[in-house]
Amino acid sequence: KMMSFVVGNHVVVDRRLWLNSKGICVDDRLRLTRSVSRVLRLRRKTTAARIEMRSEKQELGSELQLIKVCGISCGEDAKIVVDKARDILPLHVKLYLGMIIWPKSVRSVNHETAKEIVSVARDSGVSSVGVFVDESADEMYESYKEYGIDFVQMHGVKSRRARSALAAMNVPLIDVVDVYSDGSYSCKGVEEQESDVEWTLFDAKGGGTGTAFDWNSFKNPASVNAAYTNRWMLAGGLNPDNIADAVRSLRPPALDVASGVADKDRVRKDPARVELFLKRAVDAYSQ
Numbered sequence: 001k002m003m004s005f006v007v008g009n010h011v012v013v014d015r016r017l018w019l020n021s022k023g024i025c026v027d028d029r030l031r032l033t034r035s036v037s038r039v040l041r042l043r044r045k046t047t048a049a050r051i052e053m054r055s056e057k058q059e060l061g062s063e064l065q066l067i068k069v070c071g072i073s074c075g076e077d078a079k080i081v082v083d084k085a086r087d088i089l090p091l092h093v094k095l096y097l098g099m100i101i102w103p104k105s106v107r108s109v110n111h112e113t114a115k116e117i118v119s120v121a122r123d124s125g126v127s128s129v130g131v132f133v134d135e136s137a138d139e140m141y142e143s144y145k146e147y148g149i150d151f152v153q154m155h156g157v158k159s160r161r162a163r164s165a166l167a168a169m170n171v172p173l174i175d176v177v178d179v180y181s182d183g184s185y186s187c188k189g190v191e192e193q194e195s196d197v198e199w200t201l202f203d204a205k206g207g208g209t210g211t212a213f214d215w216n217s218f219k220n221p222a223s224v225n226a227a228y229t230n231r232w233m234l235a236g237g238l239n240p241d242n243i244a245d246a247v248r249s250l251r252p253p254a255l256d257v258a259s260g261v262a263d264k265d266r267v268r269k270d271p272a273r274v275e276l277f278l279k280r281a282v283d284a285y286s287q
Contacts, residue, residue, distance in 0.1 A: 212237030
């Protein structure tokens with residue numbers, strides 16, 4: 001916040017402000033000016049710039065609505081995430097617990113563990129997500145009913161082909177769009193997005209790699225198709241160290257984190273990293 005006071009014919013400003021391509025920058029050195037009107041013009045100019053920048057971001061969905069913590073591998077980790085989120089997330093921000101139902105993943109869960117995670121989610125009033133890779137509609141629907149999960153997240157060509165069939169069975173869906181390392185993705189597929197999907201996850205190609213794509217070159221999905229406004233989720237290498245930069249660059253309405261909050265074994269969740277990620281994510285949206 002810029003503060004000023006009058007000393008004789010001078011106005012002393014405790015911080016010097018100027019604009020750059022990313023918004024408002026601050027220099028802590030003192031600055032003197034003889035003109036009160038000049039200071040007032042500077043204030044109006046910087047305030048207008050903030051408002052314009054904020055409005056532009058909000059048009060594309062800049063308010064945080066949801067954080068999904070994926071790769072939950074046991075009921076204990078589910079409880080840890082829920083407890084951390086309860087203390088940190090604003091009331092309007094939803095929490096999803098994601099579990100991987102794919103044997104080839106190091107974080108894959110069996111039937112018993114899946115039901116345990118779903119039970120924690122339900123008891124806590126949060127939603128559960130089952131992540132499937134290249135399974136048929138019947139296979140995913142069977143798991144959806146057996147485990148009692150709230151959302152089915154579809155990876156792989158085979159799973160995505162089952163989207164219409166699952167939607168016809170009233171299964172809430174999360175689709176996935178692969179994003180290449182340079183931040184590009186198939187705009188054609190995004191332009192043709194159907195309304196049978198609750199959320200669309202934009203993830204680094206391959207998923208679960210812990211590698212981020214180029215956020216500066218990434219095109220906001222809402223600018224390609226208005227149907228994505230407040231309905232897309234950012235994933236791909238997010239962690240406590242880069243989440244603030246990701247939010248500043250893209251202002252996504254939802255976030256998905258997995259390996260970025262994992263322990264050294266890349267399976268269990270690290271409570272400290274979960275807490276730090278949630279805090280920094282919430283703080284970044286308040287800027």
